[in-house]
Amino acid sequence: MLELVIISTLNGILFGMLLFLMSSGLTVIFSMLGVLNFAHASFYMLGAFFGYQLTRWIGFWPALLIAPVLAGVIGAAVERYGLRNVHKNGHVAELLFTFGLAFAIEEVVQMIWGKSPVDYRVPALLDFPAFTIFSTNYPAYKIFMLLVAVAIFAALLIGIKKTRVGMIVQAALTHPQMVGHLGHNVGRIFMLVFGFGTALAAVAGVIAGPALVTQSNMAGLLGPILFVVVVVGGLGSLPGAFIASLLIGLLQTFAVSINGSLASLFGPLGAGYPLLSDIWNVTIAQIAPILPYVLLVLILIFRPMGLLGTRET
């Protein structure tokens, strides 16, 4: 039992960190530009495929640097030539634009790399078990993912709260005209922030690609849960996203390891009614993957600003 608790905690933290890595860029864009980017997970996928391709050509470590830059440039271009024009027509148009973009990116990825998973591997340097607990190995690569996520969290927090750039960016969102009058190019700031956010997603892609499976539907698979992280964490709150990621990671992992059902808690109450007994006997493990969405619904009802959010969404 103790073994399962410790291992589940570790697994939960590892998965939570991966979620944070993916949602940090979405949070940055969402909180600074007010754009709910449906295509964010697609940039994560682009990062994974760029990473895979560059790894084959020049190795993993250069790929880790170059792939996010490439994705960031594409992101910046999307903002400059797409979103900026759409922006005039309001938030719904923006939302639909990014929604369509997600499908377009998936189609392009399928055309180039096909529909089957690609053989994207953990770099040889990190391909060993870091430590063993109760005879379960923890790959060094997962620890590497954890460290990168923490480093990005710290850098982002400092960047936004403490630096001049962060201040200008925050001001540009609430008082764009004032910032413009002060001599800053607001359009360019938005473009850079969007590009930076997509680059962050691509970092997550390059790193998560070998750990999960790199294939053309990976965006659709992880996209929805990123929104859960951002909303639960609270609009505009990076620490909120961090906490929400950990919370969701742990929630899912622990739920999987619980075999209990309503029946095991309250006894076979629903035995007489076949429909009821179905619900009664579903184990918590079975519904684990939908628990984050339950959390999303509850948060929206009872605390719409999210855990650490300051504004209403």
Added chain:
Amino acid sequence: MRRILTAAVLALPFLTGAAMAQETVKVAYIDPLSGGGASVGEVGLKIYQFLAEELNAKGGIGGKKVEIVPFDNKANPQESLVQAQKAIDAGIRYLTQGNGSANAAALSDFVTKHNERNPGKEVLYFNYAAVDPVLTNAKCSYWHFAWDANSDIKMEALTNYIKDTPATKKIYLINQDYSFGESVRSQAKAMLAKKRPDIQIVGDELHPLLKVTDFAPYIAKIKASGADSVITGNWGQDFALLLKAAADAGLKVNWYTYYAGGAGGPTAIKQAGLNHQVFVIGEGQANISTPSSDTFEKALRAKYDVSMWYPRAANEMRMLAAAADKAKSVDPVKVATALEGMEFEVYNGGKGTMRKDDHQFFQPMYISSFGDRSEKEAFDEEKTGWGWRLVAKIDTDKTVLPTTCQMARP
């Protein structure tokens, strides 16, 4: 005038489509060609197209050219019916489909009703991969022919093999939460209880279909249970991710599977380093060597860069041709009569029979493991360098199970 002209132009492809159907035998391939199931559907399409080319080189079906027409059902029962209707409207009389028992059940029902209402325009449904036993039992149909062994037949073979491996003491079941996964787990439990009552089922897990991104928590549970073997019907990414998590955690158990051979499976096994610890039950694989299957495998790989992991598709298409020859007609009603009870030399060698009672095809089944290759094993998979090795053969007569089918015959 212009309107009539436009209408005529729009109708043209349909008219020619109907006219063409007289000269060629068209087979509608209804499977996912987009979305999550696309990788599996694409491989199947290439294999069917290759089989059609092979038949055409030998004179086609009943002297007519055969053509495979792809329809994308997006792995969705409702969409399957829409596509089937489109195929029938285009004059196609043979439908083939495989992925997903829910789609198969919907199609079987649809075809049965269509044939009742449209005498003279009957359609046959050839199911090459959906293995829910209900399709050839409670919900059997005269117009449905199943070329893959159903889930019970496969589990019977797997448990017969496990029965004779005394080292197996604790088994963990992990399956996808829908009708097929449900039938795998319940049959595994029932059959093991009869054949090896000493084996302990230490876990019985159902997880959501194609929604899990990280299987590490499930692997932690398997590890904590002390299992030495796992039985799983998982396919697609659910299989690849499960194995990947097992490899990361260093879980070394034996895996008994249905679909380890599916697209992405071999790559995942190689990455997990599970050398000859993953077993699969099926009707053949590349390294079961016969001269004709070797030639076929080489030609298929050279042309389409996929391996032949649907030997049953070859049985299906070749039996369609044989039945048309026997009936001296390509009319589905006559072909159906000819197919009933037909015996046939199957792709990997040996006799197969299409049972008249439930239209279930019985054929030799093989259990194979995946890992490094000896000199006899010529073919690798997915460029991993590893390949399939035969570990047990189950003769056709040992795969026969009773049926509860009460078929309504026309």
